[in-house]
Amino acid sequence: MLNNKRETLNNIKQDFTIKDLENISGIKAHTIRIWEKRYNLLEPQRTNTNIRYYSHKNLQKLLNVVLLSKNNFKISKIAKMTDEEIFENSREVAFKEGLNDEAINAFKLSMLQFDKVLFNETYNRLLEVKSFKDIFKDVFIPFLNYIGLLWQTDTVLPAHEHFISNLISQKIHIKTENLEQQNTTSDKVFVLFLPENEIHELGLLYLNYELVLKGYNTIYLGQNLPLNNLNYFFKHNTKLCFVTSLTVQPYEDKVEDYFKEIEEILQNTHHDFIAIGRKTNLIKHNTYNFNVSFFDTVTDVLKQI
Template identity: 35%
Template structure:
């Protein structure tokens, strides 16, 4: 798999500016070049950058980290270098290492780092500050097909398993909490964000009716009639014509006028829509957390 320098920025969290400085000053990476002299990077170069970023967040100087061989980096990263890190750096460390292990299909490595984050940060904090930012970081790569589909499915499968286990461990509905209906439109199938919302809602004591991905509006309508939810939530992540998105949200508002409808996903699409009073855009995870805690 080949990556541009902007792809590296999205996957590693390291800015293009810093990547270039690290290359020039410390020889961090050795990009290849196309016949047209355009630089590109392979999986090994991306994994090396993620390792360097991991060591950096673990407190190592960039100049020292860049001098290490890949084997030496691996040995250091296997040590407990993250135990005494401040929370912000610890989250970044786990994000870079989970992605790094996913790129080489190391299921044990991905699971070990998620489990370690559970122990150090707690389950809820891991989903909010490790899993969610990681999904945001690689989401653009998935949408532009810059990330290998096999890598996407591999990591998605592991995260989905963890979310199902976390959902099973939540308590039942608490008194005074509302009922939510969660679904994806029939042309959407990336359900990890929806599963995360499912977990956070249940953890907060709300009742959830979860329909999953690719749900026709007729099925949503039948479920609303049967369950009478207070709120509907969906994700629209696909790049789609504004007119198509506008038609869909207008139909939602008309079909379910008594419910509050919350949408998250592709901000470039949502920012161009005119929404009815019962349609609400959730731009960030803190927005959603604030909503469900009120």
């Protein structure tokens, strides 16, 4: 994780426990303590009750150390470097070998510190060497998977997840808007929406971008759509493919009822339906009277389109 030389990040101070450092860096707390004691790599502070905590500068340094150690630098050699040398070597490694890892580390810190400037700087640097498709596949998807793990370990708050998700969402919207100025090459129309009370939108947003990139016409309806709204589109003779993604909603005991309602709407029509998400495994072996396909991930969908 390179150091952008800010004294504070958006003036937001955040302290980290050693367990936070473990979750964020992927290095076991025991190993971090060894690096700290044997090599003086980190300088924790203590509360009035003698509880250790680490500053964001400690976190930055640790992420840089991890990047170097993953690229054949021995810890004993890293320990002899000044902070500036660690930074310079990390930057060199990032551009030669570990750009994806470095970017993910930068996005980690931008999320934890609510630092949109760092996010945008990192994203723009990636755009210089990668396509948006590759950025999403190689960086954003692993990063979002990582956020899920941090959520499970209570390292991040909903505010962190919402902040970073909105920044990524902005990038998808911009790329999609640029493409939508071009004429579509297909008569088939994809209608994308999320179930009621479902807010996890990034996967569906990205699928919309990919569909537009492939020349399809799309209608993106977004979050929280009641199923009875789908009937409106039957007024047109266009061949439709409805697409939804299930992350949290509907709850597992309601998934079957949800698809029965979809069946009532779409049976006796010529339209298709795509459902994405691991929750579809609960009902994918059922028989339905409409054209429905189930996929675990957006990547799986793109392989078939």
